[in-house]
Amino acid sequence: MSTQTSAPGDAVPQPLVVRTVPLDDLGGRGTPDPAGTPDPADLLDLLPTDAPLAWVRRGDGLVAWGETLRVEVHGADRFARAEDAWRAVLAHAVVRDEVRLPGTGPVAFASFAFDDDSPAGGVVVVPRVVVGRRGGRTWLTTITAGRIGAAPALADVVGPRVPPVAPGDVEYRDGAVAADAWQDVVAQGVAAIRAGEVDKVVLARDVHARTQHPVDVRWALHRLARRYPSCWTFSVDGLLGATPELLVRSEKGLVTSRVLAGTIRRTGDDAADMARAAILAHSSKDLEEHEYAVTSVARALEPFCSSTNVPDVPFVLHLPNVLHLASDVTGVLTAPTGDAAHPSSLALAAALHPTAAVCGTPTTAARALIARVEGMDRARYAGPVGWMGADGDGEWGIALRSAQVDADDPRALRLFAGCGIVAASDPAAELAESEAKLVPMRDALGADEPA
Numbered sequence: 001m002s003t004q005t006s007a008p009g010d011a012v013p014q015p016l017v018v019r020t021v022p023l024d025d026l027g028g029r030g031t032p033d034p035a036g037t038p039d040p041a042d043l044l045d046l047l048p049t050d051a052p053l054a055w056v057r058r059g060d061g062l063v064a065w066g067e068t069l070r071v072e073v074h075g076a077d078r079f080a081r082a083e084d085a086w087r088a089v090l091a092h093a094v095v096r097d098e099v100r101l102p103g104t105g106p107v108a109f110a111s112f113a114f115d116d117d118s119p120a121g122g123v124v125v126v127p128r129v130v131v132g133r134r135g136g137r138t139w140l141t142t143i144t145a146g147r148i149g150a151a152p153a154l155a156d157v158v159g160p161r162v163p164p165v166a167p168g169d170v171e172y173r174d175g176a177v178a179a180d181a182w183q184d185v186v187a188q189g190v191a192a193i194r195a196g197e198v199d200k201v202v203l204a205r206d207v208h209a210r211t212q213h214p215v216d217v218r219w220a221l222h223r224l225a226r227r228y229p230s231c232w233t234f235s236v237d238g239l240l241g242a243t244p245e246l247l248v249r250s251e252k253g254l255v256t257s258r259v260l261a262g263t264i265r266r267t268g269d270d271a272a273d274m275a276r277a278a279i280l281a282h283s284s285k286d287l288e289e290h291e292y293a294v295t296s297v298a299r300a301l302e303p304f305c306s307s308t309n310v311p312d313v314p315f316v317l318h319l320p321n322v323l324h325l326a327s328d329v330t331g332v333l334t335a336p337t338g339d340a341a342h343p344s345s346l347a348l349a350a351a352l353h354p355t356a357a358v359c360g361t362p363t364t365a366a367r368a369l370i371a372r373v374e375g376m377d378r379a380r381y382a383g384p385v386g387w388m389g390a391d392g393d394g395e396w397g398i399a400l401r402s403a404q405v406d407a408d409d410p411r412a413l414r415l416f417a418g419c420g421i422v423a424a425s426d427p428a429a430e431l432a433e434s435e436a437k438l439v440p441m442r443d444a445l446g447a448d449e450p451a
């Protein structure tokens with residue numbers, strides 16, 4: 001069943017029955033499966049064409065499909081409303097979880113707009129079926145309205161494998177701001193920095209794609225996951241991508257955030273790229289950009305944590321298209337007192353969003369500058385995307401290296417990319433960097449067979 005509600009708490013199916021069973025001895029690699037059921041070793045292979053949900057990295061993670069409940073939220077309190085809705089769902093849930101790992105039991109996927117005023121708002125999807133994998137353990141969760149019945153079996157909830165369909169020819173055209181004109185947007189950002197309005201601002205652009213065939217999101221997901229194994233490949237409500245940036249993971253009182261800022265394009269030549277990595281690691285412009293982003297994350301986490309660990313120097317993250325300065329910031333959540341619980345991963349994501357990696361410093365002025373000069377609605381690009389479990393633990397990425405499929409036209413997509421701008425930024429170089437950041441999604445829509 002699928003229920004639409006914009007008022008959290010409305011129309012929660014009662015009771016909601018959640019069952020998690022292990023799949024450890026089912027369909028493992030090399031196990032002959034007479035029913036032809038896909039191998040859960042590759043989670044993405046399980047997904048149906050329609051509205052696939054995914055959060056995977058290096059073969060682990062969650063895939064899901066079906067909609068037991070969908071909640072749409074809007075406005076500045078969209079995160080809090082989403083959390084209220086999730087709690088209302090849980091209040092009516094009967095849970096039998098035989099695996100008890102992060103990601104087992106009830107799970108919601110969600111994605112949120114970057115901007116408080118965006119019509120894109122946010123969406124929480126409680127799927128009907130979830131298959132998860134973590135450290136060699138695989139499980140199946142079903143979330144249905146009704147009564148507790150027999151333990152679910154994979155063969156009953158997964159259809160025959162329909163191979164992903166290629167998008168065919170893809171036409172690209174300018175988005176809200178043409179590529180050339182976007183250099184003026186960057187120049188306005190630099191001018192605002194020099195005028196003292198902000199220290200850093202992140203400016204983005206979109207590109208429109210039109211595919212020959214309706215987009216089969218799974219085609220793109222497979223390609224993203226294979227080419228960008230260190231990224232989090234995600235799909236929620238038509239927003240898909242492979243982000244290298246983890247806004248926050250919260251697990252058993254431990255929080256982690258992978259902060260990126262400071263980028264250099266790769267050349268394709270390994271020796272030259274090693275030299276570029278060294279240049280990046282010593283570039284004062286990129287180190288400045290990075291410092292703003294790390295500080296914004298550390299400051300936002302501090303009120304929730306009894307201790308935090310902020311690395312002194314970033315490492316260089318190598319991706320096939322770009323190199324980034326990266327820092328893994330960690331913290332221990334302050335132990336709850338009395339009946340209080342830890343803040344949920346979503347509450348932490350709400351407190352962190354938007355970091356200086358995707359907005360700028362100071363936040364309020366950078367937000368206002370973006371709204372004034374960027375010339376587009378970012379929608380859910382650069383907003384939090386991820387999943388959360390019943391205990392509030394979960395993982396939220398920043399929706400970068402991403403595209404949004406038009407809900408009314410499955411052949412139309414918007415691709416997005418943005419760049420951190422500081423006083424020393426050069427508009428032409430930033431345009432080139434934005435092109436490099438569009439590569440993952442362009443390749444994901446490529447015509448050749450997935451490798």
Ligand SMILES: C=C(O[C@@H]1C=C(C(=O)O)C=C[C@H]1O)C(=O)O
Pocket residue numbers: 202204245260261262263289324357358400401416417418419420421437
């Ligand atoms: C805004 C994007 O990326 C962000 C900006 C970066 C930069 O300017 O160096 C690096 C990583 C991300 O934090 C994007 O990919 O669209």
